[in-house]
Structures are given as structure tokens and as C-alpha cells.
Amino acid sequence: MAIVPEFLIKRIYQKGSLKKLENGVSVNLKNILGPGLISGFNYVKINDVTFEPKDVKFITNNTEYIGTDVSEDNPVVFRLGQTGTLIMTGQDCLQEGTNKIIIEALNPEAGIVQLKADDTYQS
Amino acid sequence: MEVTFDKYSLIIDGERMFIKSGAYHYFRTPGERMARDRFQKMKSGGYNAVDIYFNWNYHSPAPDKYDFTGIKDVRKILQAAKDCGLYIIARPGPFINGEVNAGGLPFWLLKDEEVIPRNRIGTEYKYSPKYMEYIAQWYDQIIPVINEFDNVILFQIENEYATDSMEEDYMRELYKMARERGVKCPIFHNDAYFAGLWADCVDIYALDLYPYINPNQNWKQDNFCFDTLDNVEEIFRGAKEDSPPFIAEMQSGWFDKWDGSGYKHIRDALGDEHINIMTKTALSQGVTLFNHYMTVGGTNWGNLACDEVYTSYEFTAPIDEFGVMQSNFYKAKEINYFVDAFGFTKTEPKDFDFYQENIYAKMRHDLENDCDWLFIRNMNPQETDIQLPFDKQIKLRPYDMKICPINLKLKGCEIEFSDLEIFTRLQNENEDAVFFIADDKANIYIKNGEIISGNKKNFEHLTFKNENKTTQFVFISKQLADKSWVLDNKIIFNADYVLPNGAIALEKNSEIAYFDLKHKFAKKHYVVNELKPTTKKEILKISSVDFCSPEIDVDYDYSNWQKVEDKTDSLSCGMYDEFVWYKAKLPNTLTEITLSARHLFAVYINGKEVLNRNSYKIEKLQDVPETISIPLNKTILKNEINELTVLVQNLGFDKGFSGDTNNPRGLVHFETTPQIPIKFYVNEKLSIERDKKWESENPYLTKITTNFDVDIKDNVFFGKYISFEDFNCRRATIFLNGIKIGRYIKRTHVQDKFYLINEFLKPHNKLEVVVWEKDRNIKSKWGFKSDIKNVKILIGTFKQYQLFK
Numbered sequence: 001m002a003i004v005p006e007f008l009i010k011r012i013y014q015k016g017s018l019k020k021l022e023n024g025v026s027v028n029l030k031n032i033l034g035p036g037l038i039s040g041f042n043y044v045k046i047n048d049v050t051f052e053p054k055d056v057k058f059i060t061n062n063t064e065y066i067g068t069d070v071s072e073d074n075p076v077v078f079r080l081g082q083t084g085t086l087i088m089t090g091q092d093c094l095q096e097g098t099n100k101i102i103i104e105a106l107n108p109e110a111g112i113v114q115l116k117a118d119d120t121y122q123s
Numbered sequence: 124m125e126v127t128f129d130k131y132s133l134i135i136d137g138e139r140m141f142i143k144s145g146a147y148h149y150f151r152t153p154g155e156r157m158a159r160d161r162f163q164k165m166k167s168g169g170y171n172a173v174d175i176y177f178n179w180n181y182h183s184p185a186p187d188k189y190d191f192t193g194i195k196d197v198r199k200i201l202q203a204a205k206d207c208g209l210y211i212i213a214r215p216g217p218f219i220n221g222e223v224n225a226g227g228l229p230f231w232l233l234k235d236e237e238v239i240p241r242n243r244i245g246t247e248y249k250y251s252p253k254y255m256e257y258i259a260q261w262y263d264q265i266i267p268v269i270n271e272f273d274n275v276i277l278f279q280i281e282n283e284y285a286t287d288s289m290e291e292d293y294m295r296e297l298y299k300m301a302r303e304r305g306v307k308c309p310i311f312h313n314d315a316y317f318a319g320l321w322a323d324c325v326d327i328y329a330l331d332l333y334p335y336i337n338p339n340q341n342w343k344q345d346n347f348c349f350d351t352l353d354n355v356e357e358i359f360r361g362a363k364e365d366s367p368p369f370i371a372e373m374q375s376g377w378f379d380k381w382d383g384s385g386y387k388h389i390r391d392a393l394g395d396e397h398i399n400i401m402t403k404t405a406l407s408q409g410v411t412l413f414n415h416y417m418t419v420g421g422t423n424w425g426n427l428a429c430d431e432v433y434t435s436y437e438f439t440a441p442i443d444e445f446g447v448m449q450s451n452f453y454k455a456k457e458i459n460y461f462v463d464a465f466g467f468t469k470t471e472p473k474d475f476d477f478y479q480e481n482i483y484a485k486m487r488h489d490l491e492n493d494c495d496w497l498f499i500r501n502m503n504p505q506e507t508d509i510q511l512p513f514d515k516q517i518k519l520r521p522y523d524m525k526i527c528p529i530n531l532k533l534k535g536c537e538i539e540f541s542d543l544e545i546f547t548r549l550q551n552e553n554e555d556a557v558f559f560i561a562d563d564k565a566n567i568y569i570k571n572g573e574i575i576s577g578n579k580k581n582f583e584h585l586t587f588k589n590e591n592k593t594t595q596f597v598f599i600s601k602q603l604a605d606k607s608w609v610l611d612n613k614i615i616f617n618a619d620y621v622l623p624n625g626a627i628a629l630e631k632n633s634e635i636a637y638f639d640l641k642h643k644f645a646k647k648h649y650v651v652n653e654l655k656p657t658t659k660k661e662i663l664k665i666s667s668v669d670f671c672s673p674e675i676d677v678d679y680d681y682s683n684w685q686k687v688e689d690k691t692d693s694l695s696c697g698m699y700d701e702f703v704w705y706k707a708k709l710p711n712t713l714t715e716i717t718l719s720a721r722h723l724f725a726v727y728i729n730g731k732e733v734l735n736r737n738s739y740k741i742e743k744l745q746d747v748p749e750t751i752s753i754p755l756n757k758t759i760l761k762n763e764i765n766e767l768t769v770l771v772q773n774l775g776f777d778k779g780f781s782g783d784t785n786n787p788r789g790l791v792h793f794e795t796t797p798q799i800p801i802k803f804y805v806n807e808k809l810s811i812e813r814d815k816k817w818e819s820e821n822p823y824l825t826k827i828t829t830n831f832d833v834d835i836k837d838n839v840f841f842g843k844y845i846s847f848e849d850f851n852c853r854r855a856t857i858f859l860n861g862i863k864i865g866r867y868i869k870r871t872h873v874q875d876k877f878y879l880i881n882e883f884l885k886p887h888n889k890l891e892v893v894v895w896e897k898d899r900n901i902k903s904k905w906g907f908k909s910d911i912k913n914v915k916i917l918i919g920t921f922k923q924y925q926l927f928k
Contacts, residue, residue: 004285004316005246005285005286005287005289005316006246006287007287007288007289008285008316008318011318033316033318034316034317034350034351035334035347035348035349035350035351037345077345077347079347079350080347080350080351080354081350081354108337108339108340109336109337110781111742111745
């Protein structure tokens with residue numbers, strides 16, 4: 001069971017940030033929950049397409065992290081109020097209108113943290 | 124007592140009050156005498172309130188049954204707090220967390236299938252009328268007792284609660300239930316997510332803050348952990364504009380777990396700097412109500428612990444499990460005395476244009492003292508020079524934080540600025556004496572241009588006069604400040620501690636100094652003559668070794684045990700004790716049994732141990748289930764019908780913060796190959812607790828008995844322990860005069876000293892240690908019997924003080 005209720009985790013997602021890139025898609029996050037560490041990315045799922053950690057990049061505080069490089073020994077500091085961009089590459093996943101997004105990450109204290117959000121995309 | 128509030132502070136009988144509270148668990152520090160001791164120490168450290176969880180489970184063994192007698196008499200606890208001059212923050216749950224078994228919910232409640240504990244499954248809200256009915260029963264019991272005490276200033280409903288959809292029905296109903304039962308004071312909830320949750324359902328919004336929850340974390344390096352605290356005023360104002368900022372649980376320590384690194388590690392990691400930063404930063408954010416969680420450490424005796432925590436709940440609290448003040452107590456005392464000296468109940472944030480890397484700075488204007496306070500913190504790992512924008516430079520030690528007065532008017536002078544910290548102030552109409560903690564790197568700047576260096580010896584003093592008014596500055600070292608105690612506008616120096624009734628506690632002969640404005644300084648010599656030397660631990664002489672698990676023996680009569688109807692887990696069977704026994708018959712046609720049990724268990728077939736396992740594992744706050752298969756053969760199943768015994772030790776139910784309180788314990792799963800139905804019979808407790816007939820031939824559980832005497836005197840305070848540092852067995856349960864006071868599991872390395880709880884000590888004591896698992900390499904019964912002869916149990920005294928009245 002998640003330690004933090006879903007509605008609170010959802011607040012991390014910045015609504016309207018879903019963007020199509022040349023070879024992928026990006027979303028923005030803002031930590032409004034409290035200071036913390038991200039100790040891993042399990043996957044990102046957009047609609048029916050799952051992105052493995054190797055295809056996930058997190059850019060925050062001017063540093064780029066590949067999903068597979070983030071671990072308990074090498075966590076990403078994600079401070080209160082800090083923003084970050086998550087970039088998924090290698091697969092088409094967007095659809096016109098509402099898109100379902102699931103980001104599953106790890107935190108050293110809370111374990112699995114699953115963020116579920118909906119966001120719209122218009123080409 | 125009338126308790127109101129505005130956006131600044133609580134107002135008690137018309138007077139603004141800064142609430143400096145400390146958390147204390149009466150169930151973990153049992154009995155009125157221990158409560159009085161701890162409350163007096165809190166009061167002497169400048170706390171003016173005690174936060175008390177009321178543990179429903181501790182009082183209610185069965186529906187409609189409540190026990191408020193003996194050490195469970197909460198009236199005596201509340202009266203002790205009142206007698207010591209402490210306000211009470213009452214937190215009767217129904218859910219409390221506190222790392223207690225099932226979060227404080229009664230076991231019988233968890234068994235009831237109509238009950239959904241906390242009206243939620245996971246984080247999904249699900250209202251349970253039956254649960255609310257039982258809460259009403261609990262509130263009917265506890266609230267009338269709380270209402271008898273007019274020093275109760277705040278009342279909490281639920282604790283750290285959230286659901287996905289945040290329906291308000293439950294919280295609003297709890298609020299209504301409390302009011303209907305006569306609760307008059309403001310009601311609050313403690314929001315663990317600092318997200319403004321339930322602010323509209325209560326009178327005062329409150330939250331908890333624990334920046335350090337991972338002992339592997341280096342908070343000094345990861346100093347971002349204070350981000351929330353550094354912005355907490357904004358959270359309060361966003362949640363509820365008209366109520367005072369209240370940190371209902373403010374970290375002053377942290378609990379250790381079975382898989383933790385021990386309390387010494389946590390105490391060393393937190394140091395004194397952490398409580399200093401927490402408390403002063405809270406002040407810088409306008410907080411006027413805080414509760415140090417915990418202020419008094421305790422012991423998980425009996426079945427108090429949830430599965431995460433071991434016997435000691437010392438929590439690295441300012442007053443430790445033994446009742447001994449630790450260095451973070453002295454730091455808390457400094458801040459509490461300082462707050463008492465200046466009030467701090469009505470301040471506003473003030474613009475302060477300043478930036479320096481890793482320096483936190485905040486300015487507040489004090490509307491009552493008409494001065495400003497600069498709160499400044501250094502998170503650099505080295506001493507740092509800080510150039511302030513108003514032409515003053517200060518030096519701050521690494522991880523230090525100071526509160527500096529600006530334009531502070533005293534009776535005989537005005538301080539323009541000081542980075543020499545004020546310890547306390549005594550005053551009357553025309554005179555005040557301000558005590559500073561000497562620091563050779565700090566200065567006091569007087570409005571007339573004079574600069575006073577903080578490089579001073581103990582009791583050096585200066586006098587300032589302004590017309591007919593006088594101010595005296597007195598300097599004391601940090602070491603002396605730790606041993607200085609404010610009592611009724613008087614200061615007593617050089618005492619280990621001083622109780623509010625004036626009793627002075629000393630470890631050794633001492634010269635005590637006194638100061639008050641009328642008589643100035645006086646001295647008196649005290650001779651300590653009641654204490655015995657404590658340096659050596661003694662080996663307790665073993666008086667008997669007995670084998671005490673007849674349940675394992677073949678042909679043991681279990682016909683009067685309860686028959687298991689359906690599920691074997693302990694809740695389903697209504698067995699709530701730590702130890703649960705299972706008996707069954709197995710035919711010799713089986714080739715394998717498969718089982719899962721929480722948490723430690725052993726399997727015996729025909730009186731012989733076939734498996735002894737510690738299945739306890741928690742990862743990311745969740746139980747990790749383990750299922751084990753045991754292959755069987757004709758050597759094990761040597762009879763046509765064979766006798767199976769399973770003993771399961773449940774380390775506690777989930778505390779209910781992130782998991783469900785009713786997660787199963789005991790024998791959770793059992794199946795055979797080939798699959799056949801097995802009829803189980805079940806009973807709880809170790810046989811020595813259950814009845815007098817416990818003698819046995821098998822050595823798997825062995826009871827070691829020792830006796831020792833304790834010299835109990837009214838004028839001596841002591842904390843005693845037994846030590847298992849030279850103990851050669853792997854698991855043991857410890858009983859002092861028949862009361863379970865500890866659980867030892869060698870492989871965890873987290874605890875080998877156990878507090879001999881003063882409340883349970885008598886002049887002549889019996890200590891029984893039931894050893895369950897001996898050395899891993901010893902397999903034969905003879906080996907077990909031989910091994911036990913070499914067991915060493917030590918007894919020692921941690922601290923002792925003579926009290927002079």
C-alpha cells in the first residue's frame with residue numbers, strides 16, 4: 001500500500017505539461033509534497049505504452065539522469081518546490097485528447113510511489 | 124480554564140501562552156511514580172505541557188471491557204501532570220500510531236469482520252458504522268476522564284489520517300463525538316503530509332515534521348531535509364489563517380527498528396544540533412505551539428510493540444528510557460528557558476534581504492517586546508563567517524543555529540545586536556539579570572556603542588544602569604548552562620538536575636550556587652552519601668534452569684485448547700498474545716508441509732525440532748511474506764499418526780500508518796503434500812505465563828531463573844539494566860517479577876541491554892529468561908542442555924542520583 005494517498009502524489013504532476021518531442025514525449029513534475037529522494041524509476045506508462053527505465057530521462061537542477069542510473073546508491077535529490085522534466089523516448093504513445101499517464105518511481109523511505117494523471121494532447 | 128486562540132498563539136484564561144510540549148507514553152513508562160519523575164524532569168527543562176496518547180488497546184482486552192486500574196489508571200497520570208504544573212495535550216485516537224501494536228486499536232476490534240479499521244482499506248475510504256459504534260464506546264470511556272482535568276488545553280482526533288478521496292464524514296463525526304461528550308478545548312488533527320489536510324474539520328490546524336527518518340541518511344549532508352520546516356509558516360497560513368502555527372509532532376529523536384542500526388547510532392547522528400535546528404527554525408516560522416516527539420523515551424514491555432520496533436523505545440529522546448537526561452535535553456532546556464524569558468507569542472515575519480550559500484536566515488518582529496529577532500543557521504560543514512546586511516559580521520559553527528536579538532530593550536540598557544545567545548532572564552519591576560552562554564567568537568553590541576566580547580569566565584558579570592533601573596549581564600559556560608536550572612525566578616547552578624519542588628539531584632559531592640535578584644549569589648556544599656559504586660556490572664547467579672515447553676512433548680494433553688474452525692492466523696483464532704501454539708496430527712503419508720508464519724516460528728514433529736526460523740522481514744515499510752516447505756520422510760514421520768507442534772512468535776501487528784493493522788499474524792498459511800485437511804488446536808502465551816504446570820523433558824524452551832535485590836530509597840533515583848552482551852543464546856524473552864519486559868534477538872544486534880523498569884522492581888526480584896533458540900550449531904538435546912549452563916546474564920546501574928530536598 002502506498003504511504004502517501006494518490007490525490008497527494010497526483011499534485012506532483014504539472015497539468016498541461018504533456019508534450020510531443022521529435023523522438024518521444026515529455027512531462028513536467030514539481031515537488032510540492034516535501035523534500036525527498038528518488039531512488040529509482042520502475043517505468044512510465046502512457047496509455048498502453050510502457051517505457052522501461054533505459055528509455056526514461058529525468059532532467060532536474062540542470063542535470064540529466066537516465067532511469068537506469070538512478071538507484072538507492074545514486075538517488076536524485078528532489079527538493080521541495082523543485083521542478084523536473086521527464087522525457088520518454090523510443091516509442092509513439094500519444095493520442096489526441098486525454099492521455100493516461102502512470103509514473104512509478106521509488107523513494108528510500110516510502111518504497112514504490114505511483115503517480116497517475118490524465119493530460120490532454122492536441123497536435 | 125478557558126482556552127481560545129488567534130493566529131499567533133493559544134490564549135489561556137486571557138493570557139497568551141507559548142506551548143512547549145513533550146510527548147510521553149504512560150503505557151511505555153508505566154505507573155504514577157515514573158510519570159511523576161518524568162513530568163518533574165520535563166517541567167524542570169522548561170516544558171509547560173505534556174502530550175499524551177491514550178492507547179485504546181492497552182485498556183480494552185475485549186468488547187465492553189475496559190481496565191483503568193493500577194498502572195492503567197490514567198487519572199493518576201493526568202493528576203501527576205497537573206501537580207507538576209504541566210498542561211495536557213490529549214490524543215485519544217482512536218488510532219494513535221506511536222509504533223504501538225495495531226496503532227492502538229484493540230485486537231478484538233481487528234477480528235470483527237464488520238469493522239473496517241480507520242474507515243479505510245489501503246488509502247481508499249470505506250465507512251464502517253460498526254467501527255464508529257466501537258469508537259463511541261471508547262470515547263465514552265476515555266473522554267469523561269480527560270474532562271475531569273482542567274489543564275487539558277488541546278484535544279486531537281485521529282492521527283496522520285488521509286484517504287484518496289478525502290471524504291470528511293469520519294473526521295467531522297469524530298469532532299462531533301468529542302464535543303457531544305463535553306470536550307471544551309480546541310480540537311485539532313495531526314497532518315502527517317503537511318498538506319493542509321482536515322484543516323476545515325478542526326479548530327486548529329496542526330502537522331508533524333520529521334526531516335530525519337532514515338538512519339542511513341546524513342542529514343548534515345542532505346540538508347534539504349529541512350525544506351518543509353523552512354517554509355512551514357506558509358503551509359500553516361495556507362491551511363488555516365486564523366489558527367496559531369502548531370507542530371503537533373516535532374522531531375526530537377527517532378525510533379529504531381529490528382533491522383535498524385541501534386539507538387547509539389541515531390543519537391550520534393542527530394547530536395544536539397538537530398533539536399537545536401528543529402526548534403529554533405520552528406520559532407523562526409512563527410510556531411507558538413510545538414510538541415517534541417518524543418521527550419521521554421519508553422519501553423515496549425508486554426505486548427506493546429508493533430512489529431517494527433524492539434523492546435527499547437528510547438527514541439533518542441531528551442529524557443531517555445531510563446529517565447536520564449541526555450545532551451539534547453540540555454539543548455531543549457536552553458531554548459525553553461529562552462522562550463520563557465521573552466514570550467515569543469506574538470511575532471510577525473519581517474523582510475530580510477540576505478543570501479549566503481547554505482545559510483538560512485529569517486527575521487521576525489516581536490510585537491510584545493518591540494524588538495526584532497534574527498534566526499540564523501549555518502549548514503556548511505565548516506565554521507562560516509556571515510556578513511549581515513546591517514553591518515555586523517558573525518561566525519557560526521557548522522550546523523549551529525542562533526537566535527539574535529536586535530534592538531532589545533532591557534531595564535538598564537538596550538542591546539543593539541547580539542550573537543551571544545541568551546540562556547535566561549530573571550526580572551522584577553526595576554531590575555533584570557540576563558544570563559548569556561559565553562562564546563569567545565560572539566559579541567554583544569550595546570546601543571551606546573559598547574561592544575562586549577563573549578569571551579568570559581563563569582559568573583563574570585557587568586552592570587548597566589538607566590535612571591533607577593538596572594540590568595546585569597551574567598556569563599556562564601555551556602557546560603555550566605547544562606547544569607543550571609531556573610526555578611521560581613531563581614537559578615540553581617551546578618546541579619545534575621533540580622525538580623520543580625526544589626529537590627536537587629547529584630551524582631557526586633558538589634558545591635551548588637544560587638542566584639536571585641534579591642539575594643544575588645549564595646553557595647552551599649552537598650555531600651552525596653547514599654550511592655553505591657556503579658562502575659562494575661555483576662554476573663547474576665543462576666538459581667535454576669528448567670525446561671518449560673511441555674506443549675512440544677509427545678502426548679501433551681491439548682484437548683482443552685481451542686479448535687481452529689477455519690483460518691489459522693491468530694486474529695481469526697482470537698489469539699492476540701505474542702506467542703501462539705498450534706497442535707495437530709499428521710499421517711505418515713505426507714511428503715511435505717508448506718507454511719508461512721509471522722514472524723518467528725519453530726516446527727516440532729513428535730517432540731523434535733525440524734525447523735526454527737526467523738521469518739521477519741520488512742522492506743519499504745511493508746511485510747515481506749515468506750513461505751517455507753519442509754520435506755518429510757519416515758525418519759521424521761516415524762509413527763502412523765504423528766504429532767505436529769508449531770510455535771509462532773508474533774512481533775506485533777502492523778502499526779497502521781502505511782499498512783493495515785489487521786494484516787494476519789501467527790500461522791498464516793499451512794498446507795500438506797498430498798493435500799489433506801488438517802485439524803488444528805490453538806492456544807496462546809508461553810506456558811510459564813499461562814499456568815503453573817510447565818515442567819517438560821524437552822529443552823527447546825528453557826527458563827533460566829535468577830534473583831537479585833535492589834535497594835529502593837525515596838532519596839535515590841536510579842536506572843538499572845540487565846545485559847545480554849555475553850549471552851550465548853540467540854533468542855530470549857525476559858520476565859521481571861512475572862512481567863514481560865523484553866525480547867532479545869541476537870542476530871539483529873540492536874539491543875542487548877534491557878531496562879529494569881523501576882515500576883516493576885521490588886526489594887527482592889525474580890528475573891526469568893525464557894530461551895527459545897540456542898546456538899545454531901547445537902542440534903542435540905544434550906547439546907542444548909549443556910549449552911545453557913554457560914549462559915551469562917549481567918546486571919548494572921546506568922545512572923544514579925541522590926536527591927536533596
